[in-house]
Amino acid sequence: MAAQVQQETAFDPVGDSVRDREIGVEQEHLDRVYQRLEEKIHEAEFLMNDAAQRGQVGTPGALAERDAQVFRAGIHLNRLNNEFEDFLFGRIDLLAGKDGKKGPDGAYTAVEPAEGAVRPDNTAEIAETLHIGRIGVLDSDYAPLVIDWRAPAAAPFYRSTPVDPGRVVRRRVIRSKGRRVLGVEDDLMRPELKASLSGRELPVIGDGALMAALGQARSHTMRDIVASIQAEQDLVIRAPAASVTYVEGGPGTGKTAVALHRAAYLLYQDRRRYAGGILIVSPTPLLVAYTEGVLPSLGEEGQVAIRAVGSLVDGAEATLYDSPAVARAKGSYRMLKVLRKAARGALEAPGGPGQGPARGRRNGQASRNGHNGQAGQLAFGDPEDGFADADDSDDESQAPSAVSTTRLRVVAFGRRLELEAPELDRIRQNALSGTAPVNLLRPRARKLLLDALWSRSGAGTRHTDPELAAELRSSFDEDVSSEDSFIAFVDAWWPELAPSAVLEAMADEKRLGRWARRILNPGEVRRVARSLKRDGLSVHDVAMLDELQAILGTPARPRKKRDLDPLDQLTGLEELMPVREESQRERAERLAQERTEYAHVIVDEAQDLTPMQWRMIGRRGRHATWTVVGDPAQSSWSDPDEAAEARDEALGTRPRRRFTLTVNYRNPAEIAELAAKVLALAMPGSTSPSAVRSTGVRPRYAVVRDSLAKTVREEAARLLDQVDGTVGVVVAMNRRAEAARWLAGLGDRVVALGSLEAKGLEYDATVVVSPAEIADESPAGLRVLYVALTRATQQLTVVSADRDEPDANGVPDLLRD
Numbered sequence: 151m152a153a154q155v156q157q158e159t160a161f162d163p164v165g166d167s168v169r170d171r172e173i174g175v176e177q178e179h180l181d182r183v184y185q186r187l188e189e190k191i192h193e194a195e196f197l198m199n200d201a202a203q204r205g206q207v208g209t210p211g212a213l214a215e216r217d218a219q220v221f222r223a224g225i226h227l228n229r230l231n232n233e234f235e236d237f238l239f240g241r242i243d244l245l246a247g248k249d250g251k252k253g254p255d256g257a258y259t260a261v262e263p264a265e266g267a268v269r270p271d272n273t274a275e276i277a278e279t280l281h282i283g284r285i286g287v288l289d290s291d292y293a294p295l296v297i298d299w300r301a302p303a304a305a306p307f308y309r310s311t312p313v314d315p316g317r318v319v320r321r322r323v324i325r326s327k328g329r330r331v332l333g334v335e336d337d338l339m340r341p342e343l344k345a346s347l348s349g350r351e352l353p354v355i356g357d358g359a360l361m362a363a364l365g366q367a368r369s370h371t372m373r374d375i376v377a378s379i380q381a382e383q384d385l386v387i388r389a390p391a392a393s394v395t396y397v398e399g400g401p402g403t404g405k406t407a408v409a410l411h412r413a414a415y416l417l418y419q420d421r422r423r424y425a426g427g428i429l430i431v432s433p434t435p436l437l438v439a440y441t442e443g444v445l446p447s448l449g450e451e452g453q454v455a456i457r458a459v460g461s462l463v464d465g466a467e468a469t470l471y472d473s474p475a476v477a478r479a480k481g482s483y484r485m486l487k488v489l490r491k492a493a494r495g496a497l498e499a500p501g502g503p504g505q506g507p508a509r510g511r512r513n514g515q516a517s518r519n520g521h522n523g524q525a526g527q528l529a530f531g532d533p534e535d536g537f538a539d540a541d542d543s544d545d546e547s548q549a550p551s552a553v554s555t556t557r558l559r560v561v562a563f564g565r566r567l568e569l570e571a572p573e574l575d576r577i578r579q580n581a582l583s584g585t586a587p588v589n590l591l592r593p594r595a596r597k598l599l600l601d602a603l604w605s606r607s608g609a610g611t612r613h614t615d616p617e618l619a620a621e622l623r624s625s626f627d628e629d630v631s632s633e634d635s636f637i638a639f640v641d642a643w644w645p646e647l648a649p650s651a652v653l654e655a656m657a658d659e660k661r662l663g664r665w666a667r668r669i670l671n672p673g674e675v676r677r678v679a680r681s682l683k684r685d686g687l688s689v690h691d692v693a694m695l696d697e698l699q700a701i702l703g704t705p706a707r708p709r710k711k712r713d714l715d716p717l718d719q720l721t722g723l724e725e726l727m728p729v730r731e732e733s734q735r736e737r738a739e740r741l742a743q744e745r746t747e748y749a750h751v752i753v754d755e756a757q758d759l760t761p762m763q764w765r766m767i768g769r770r771g772r773h774a775t776w777t778v779v780g781d782p783a784q785s786s787w788s789d790p791d792e793a794a795e796a797r798d799e800a801l802g803t804r805p806r807r808r809f810t811l812t813v814n815y816r817n818p819a820e821i822a823e824l825a826a827k828v829l830a831l832a833m834p835g836s837t838s839p840s841a842v843r844s845t846g847v848r849p850r851y852a853v854v855r856d857s858l859a860k861t862v863r864e865e866a867a868r869l870l871d872q873v874d875g876t877v878g879v880v881v882a883m884n885r886r887a888e889a890a891r892w893l894a895g896l897g898d899r900v901v902a903l904g905s906l907e908a909k910g911l912e913y914d915a916t917v918v919v920s921p922a923e924i925a926d927e928s929p930a931g932l933r934v935l936y937v938a939l940t941r942a943t944q945q946l947t948v949v950s951a952d953r954d955e956p957d958a959n960g961v962p963d964l965l966r967d
C-alpha cells in the first residue's frame with residue numbers, strides 16, 4: 151500500500167514561481183547531461199573511425215581488434231541515440247550515509263542514514279543528490295551525472311517509502327520531452343523533517359508521480375513504468391536471478407510491467423550470462439504487440455525474445471483458436487499419451503504418413519490472420535460447437551504411394567526374396583519396442599529387415615565357418631542395401647516422420663480413434679480430428695507439434711560444410727567495413743534463430759498455460775532460471791491442478807522465491823469493486839488487490855432494447871467521446887466477427903475483442919457485452935469474465951442481453967449483490 155501512503159503525504163505548498171525555479175534547476179542538470187552525451191557520441195564516432203583506420207594495417211590481430219571495437223562502439227552509439235529521448239526521469243535527495251563508501255557507479259552505497267544526519271530539532275542537510283535515468287552517464291571526472299535505473303544506487307528511488315525511507319528525504323519524478331524539462335512531481339519520504347539543500351529549504355512540488363502516470367490516457371501500446379516503479383514491484387524486478395522467481399497478483403498489479411522490467415534488469419546486471427537469451431512468453435500475439443515496445447525504451451533489445459505461446463515453434467505460427475472442448479482435449483496430459491501412440495502408429499498409415507497432399511498450413515507459413523482487421527488476432531472456430539470461421543472441407547484423398555509398403559521384394563545372390571505384410575508388421579512392432587525416438591529407430595528397423603531377408607535366403611546355413619559366414623552376410627547386406635527397390639521400400643515403409651505429418655494423420659477420425667482409445671472419448675476424437683482438418687494451426691496444435699518433435703527425434707545429418715566466412719579470404723585491404731558489418735549482423739541473427747534454449751525464461755499470464763504448453767516451454771528452459779508471473783483467478787484453463795503439476799515438472803526442483811503484488815494500478819476502485827463480485831463467484835475466498843485510486847465514476851449498465859449491435863455501438867461511441875485514449879469492446883469468442891462489424895467506422899481508437907483475447911490488455915474504457923454469455927462459454931468462463939471486467943483504466947459499461955436477466959437498473963444477475 152506504499153502508493154496510497156505516498157498519495158496522502160504528498161502536498162503542494164509552493165506557488166508557480168517555486169515550481170518554475172525547480173523546473174529550471176532540473177533543466178540545468180539536463181543540459182549538462184546532454185552536453186556530456188554529445189561528447190560521448192563524438193567519442194563513439196571517433197572510436198569507429200579510428201578502428202576503421204586500424205583495419206588498413208591488415209594483420210589478423212589488428213583486424214580482430216578493430217572488429218570488436220567497431221562492434222562495441224556501434225552498440226554504444228545506437229544506445230545513446232535510442233535513449234536520447236526522455237531518458238532522465240528521476241532524482242533522489244539523500245541524507246548522509248552511514249559509511250563513506252562509493253559503489254562502482256560513483257554513488258554512495260549506504261542505505262541507512264549516518265548517526266547525526268538528522269539533528270535533534272528534526273532539521274537535516276541533504277548530503278547527496280542522485281539523478282536516475284534509463285542509462286548511466288558519468289561526467290569527464292567519472293562522477294555520476296545520471297545513474298542507470300537498474301544500478302544498486304538507484305534502488306532507493308524505488309524502495310524508499312514514508313514507512314521505511316532509508317536515506318531518502320525527497321523523491322522526484324522529472325517529466326521531460328527531448329531536451330526540455332516539462333514538469334516535476336515530488337513525494338516526501340520524511341515529511342517530519344525540515345531538510346535543506348545548499349542552505350535553502352527543500353521544496354516539494356506536485357501530487358506525486360504515480361497518480362500522474364496512472365491518470366494518463368492509454369494507447370494501443372504499453373508504456374514503461376521506470377519513473378514510478380513501486381517498492382513491492384522493485385523487490386521482484388531486482389530479485390536475484392537464481393532458480394525460480396514466482397510472482398502472483400491480481401489484475402492490474404503490474405505483473406506484465408514487472409516481468410518486462412525484470413528482463414531489462416537481468417541483462418544489465420549480468421549481460422554475459424544472459425547473452426544466452428531471455429525468452430518472454432506471452433499468451434497472445436495481441437499482448438506481444440502491446441508489450442514489445444517497452445523493452446527498447448528500456449535500452450534492451452536483441453537478447454530478449456518476446457513470443458506468443460502459439461509462435462514458439464520455429465516455422466509454425468498459430469492462426470486459429472480451438473473451441474473450449476477441443477482445447478481441453480488438446481491441452482491436457484491425455485494428449486501426450488495420444489501423441490506417443492500416434493507417432494508410432496503414423497508409420498502404419500496407408501501409403502505412409504506425410505505422403506498425402508501437402509498442406510501449406512503445416513509448414514507454418516500460414517499468414518497472420520487478419521480477421522476483422524486487428525493485427526495479431528487469431529481466427530476462432532469449431533463448426534461442431536456452432537462456432538464460425540472453421541474451414542469444414544474434408545479432403546480425404548491421399549495420393550497413392552508408388553511403392554507398396556505391404557510387400558518387400560528384393561533380389562540377392564541371384565534369388566528373389568520376399569517379405570509379406572504379416573512378417574513386415576512383426577518386424578515393425580519389434581523395431582518399435584525400442585525406447586529411442588521413432589525417427590532414430592529407423593536404422594534398427596532396417597537391420598531387422600535385413601535379418602529377415604537373410605534368414606529367408608537360407609545362405610546362413612551354407613557355411614559353418616563363422617568368419618566366412620560373416621563375410622557372406624556383410625556382402626549380402628551391402629547388396630540388398632544398395633538395391634533401389636530396398637531403398638525405396640524402406641523410405642516408404644519407415645519414412646522419417648515430420649511432426650506435421652503425424653498431426654495430419656491424426657485428422658483421420660478412424661485412426662485417431664485407434665490411437666486415442668480409452669484416452670479420449672468418441673466425441674473428443676471426432677472434434678479433435680475435425681479441428682485438425684482446418685486450414686491453419688491452433689495455439690494448441692503448436693504445442694502438439696513441439697511435443698511430436700521431441701517424441702520423433704531428429705536423425706543426425708551429415709554436417710554441412712561451414713559456409714566460408716568472407717573474412718577468412720580477405721587480405722585486409724579490400725572494402726572491409728561493409729563485409730565485416732554484414733557478416734556480424736548475419737551471424738547474430740542466425741544465432742538468435744537457431745536458439746532453442748534460453749538462459750532465462752519469463753512466463754507472463756502463467757495461469758493460462760495448459761500442461762502441453764508447459765512441456766513446450768519447459769524444453770526451452772531446461773538449464774534456465776525462471777520468472778513466472780500469473781494470477782490463478784484469471785485462469786482460462788479448466789483444470790488448474792493438472793496445469794500446476796505440469797508447471798512443477800517444467801520448473802523442476804529448483805527452489806522458488808515467492809512474491810505477491812497487492813496493489814491494483816489499473817482499475818479505479820469503482821470498477822475493482824464490481825469485478826470483485828465475479829471473483830467471489832469464480833474463486834470464493836480469494837482477495838482482490840486494492841485499487842490505488844478512485845475516479846468517482848461508477849460502472850454503467852445498459853440493456854439491449856432494439857438490437858445488441860445498436861446498443862453496443864452507441865455505448866462505444868459514447869465512451870469514445872468521454873475518454874482521450876482507447877475503448878475495448880469485449881464479447882464472447884463466437885461474437886468477435888460480428889462485434890467488429892458493429893463498430894465499423896468508429897475509428898481506430900476502438901477495438902472488438904473476444905473474451906480470451908482481452909487477456910493482459912487495457913483500455914481507457916471498456917464495454918463488456920453479456921457477462922452471462924462470457925461466463926457460459928467454457929468451464930473457466932467466470933474467470934474469463936473476471937478478466938474482461940478488469941481491463942478499464944477509467945470507465946466500464948456492462949451491456950446485458952435477455953440471457954443476463956437484468957434487473958430494473960440493468961444490472962445483470964451475475965453482478966448483483
Ligand SMILES: Nc1ncnc2c1ncn2[C@@H]1O[C@H](COP(=O)(O)OP(=O)(O)OP(=O)(O)O)[C@@H](O)[C@H]1O
Nearest residue numbers: 375378379380401402403404405406407815816910
Ligand atoms: N508502478 C507503476 N507506475 C505506473 N503505472 C503502473 C505501475 N505498475 C503498474 N502500472 C500500470 O498498471 C497497469 C497494469 O499493469 P500490468 O498490465 O503490468 O498488470 P498485470 O498485473 O499484468 O495485469 P493483468 O493480470 O490484468 O494482466 C499498466 O498500465 C501499468 O503500466
